[in-house]
Amino acid sequence: MTDEDDFAEDRYGVPPMLQSQARLDRVLVRVQDLTAEKAGQLLWVRARIHTSRAKGKQCFLVLRQQQFNVQALVAVGDRASKQMVKFAANITKESIVDVEGVVRKVEQKIESCTQQDVELHIERIFVVSQAEPRLPLQLEDAVRPEGEGDEEGRATVNQDTRLDNRVIDLRTTTSQAIFRLQSGVCQLFRDTLTSKGFVEIQTPKIISAASEGGANVFTVSYFKTSAYLAQSPQLYKQMCICADFDKVFCVGPVFRAEDSNTHRHLTEFVGLDIEMTFNYHYHEVVESIADTMVQIFKGLRDRYEFQTEIQTVNKQYPSEPFKFLEPTLRLEYWEAVAMLRQAGVEMGDEDDLSTPNEKLLGRLVKEKYDTDFYVLDKYPLAVRPFYTMPDPSNPKYSNSYDMFMRGEEILSGAQRVHDAELLTERALHHNIDLEKIKAYIDSFRFGAPPHAGGGIGLERVTMLYLGLHNVRQTSMFPRDPKRLTP
């Protein structure tokens, strides 16, 4: 058979690279919009080849667009030649194609696709971008629940392979859902605070002195001198409070040069930070932050698009729905210590909580109060940073708090010392070089309102809300002591 024999030769092929040669006014229909109502219509779709299976004179394709997919068919006939079917069958998986086809209702639901009621009968097919034939990982493997892989001897994909090939791993329905939900967490955080009268601020990440004492800080070459990467916006959000901004928040990267290779530590993560003045008691702030978290949880629970995403993630990583109370449960540190002791843990009144004890406490609190979210208040002064306000009645304790989701810390906060003299005294007590934090301390010398705040780890919130087990699953391009790429 020669080329002349192919009546369909204009109906398929690999056109030149799309370089904006012309502005076609062709409408591209979204895969998610391919429903029974469109039956009989001839339309164009751009999508990836998700799977491809040739069968005699036909080729079945599954076309994918983000989390949505539809079955399509090229069959030898009026509109497609043998050559065209062969061409379609040879297009590599993950390639992007433009297809024109007729939407047809199907008699039996297509269980394996999101668009179950229709299939697309392809009349033209052009390759927009060709994928290399060998994929470093298979999307089907990457969404397989771990247990299922083990039991049936099917492949799953380990974390390093995923992260090494993140561009492909992020295409899975699970990844798409995780990061669309995370985008929602940021949006809910900001919308809630904006409606409470907060102002968004931008704080510098390159700083001249390590604000929190000098440990665990990354050094940057800065022209002829050196500088540091901010471990938090702490200093700057407090300076904004001293500068009369009253209620501020910021969303941005924070950097920790900690050599911790755990499921919940990253060297760079996204901080959702809050700082606000209060009138007479820092609990005004605790309640405002806790309510902000509750508004996030409610937004995720009640908006349709997030529900879909939660269900998608649950298919691969099953978890219990996230529970919270309104108003939020607030326990004091001594109560937590008492609960842990009753459960057999030996610890002193002023000891910090270890990670296993935090998790145990989370289980005990869940049993007793039926909540996955609570505030632990009044930490021992000794385990908190120097700028933490001491408790007015018991100098062993402090006006500080953590917030927990499913037994893991997601926020650390406190009333801050707003008096330059006490701040100096506390810094000296912590052996901090006063010269290095002079600009910080001086901020409090010209009238500083009482204030409190906290910093939330975005990746932890997403991880724990979804019941995932590694913070690398909720960081698009995670950074840890061993990983700097991609």
Next chain:
Amino acid sequence: MTDEDDFAEDRYGVPPMLQSQARLDRVLVRVQDLTAEKAGQLLWVRARIHTSRAKGKQCFLVLRQQQFNVQALVAVGDRASKQMVKFAANITKESIVDVEGVVRKVEQKIESCTQQDVELHIERIFVVSQAEPRLPLQLEDAVRPEGEGDEEGRATVNQDTRLDNRVIDLRTTTSQAIFRLQSGVCQLFRDTLTSKGFVEIQTPKIISAASEGGANVFTVSYFKTSAYLAQSPQLYKQMCICADFDKVFCVGPVFRAEDSNTHRHLTEFVGLDIEMTFNYHYHEVVESIADTMVQIFKGLRDRYEFQTEIQTVNKQYPSEPFKFLEPTLRLEYWEAVAMLRQAGVEMGDEDDLSTPNEKLLGRLVKEKYDTDFYVLDKYPLAVRPFYTMPDPSNPKYSNSYDMFMRGEEILSGAQRVHDAELLTERALHHNIDLEKIKAYIDSFRFGAPPHAGGGIGLERVTMLYLGLHNVRQTSMFPRDPKRLTP
């Protein structure tokens, strides 16, 4: 006179530092809410002492809360003793006080205050936080228009003094207005894109290889190796496009180790970044980004709170209202070159625009089209980064564009090369070490959709919208080659 003689001794003083000793249920009224309707009411206010003037048995105070202020009075009488008036008169400026007083209508408007119809007759006054007596700068001086200072021999405050004492400089009405407006720019940017179906992403700032060739990049010590600070989220937002996120944006710091000491360069600034796929022509993206800018301009123009802020800034820094067209004007590079030549500038077809020529072009465009915002399209390929898509019909040009506000560039963008082979070729042409950008190039090997985007400098948008003249005015804590503090 001894203490016993003071009948008012419980009505004033310096209480112990506010450490959340008790949760008073005292309502604090906002200064902006002190209006004639509240006349006759006894109420509490927390505010700063803005100015203070003792006059015989009276002391006049101006109490300030952010941009709002009100006159207050302590006078010897039933409720205030001589000692109390003296105490009030001695409170240092910028101290924060709690006062209880009766709101009284005034007969003549108080022109110097925002609350012009009332004054507060103080019956109790307590210091919450005392300011040191010597302020490094005076707020009145810091808001004085530059011309006025010169003419009348009154003080103004130079930029370094402002920035060295930023916590006080940020308290001025002008600074409050600038940064509240900037918070609005971010919000309008995100709300517009969210409503267009964009997903917010978070990209890493610590990267293993200098993505854009290696110049002007800060080096970070990273455990036993070294890394770089991202000069833009370019690589990562494109990887998200290859990972099917379709339309993404991010807001975050970008770092440039450029030794430029100009009015518009910072070594760290906030990037508002956009990347999106398109169907057939990158102008789809240009129009979407230009419309996003227009939505920001309209939001700033039409929302009441932003109008107030623009007027406040204009009092110190007068400027013409910002003009824009709908749809946005788009000129091609050759047209700009022709306009400049007609105005007497000598330049070649493929020369880049110098800063003075950009500004001149801005004036010519304003004269001809009456707009402060326009798109300049089709830049010469030679002056753009290696990942820029060449023009399909003329290899000297490219599918790239800048956007301008009041004659200065605020956005640079392009259709990107989405083909790994062409990208390799272009990188080699730019003498870029392929090994260092391997992960980037590999992202395009498994099917990559045509896409385009751009990066906007937040501080420049705020500066140029308000007609300010230095980007340090719109960065809370600016970083340049000579400034790393506060």
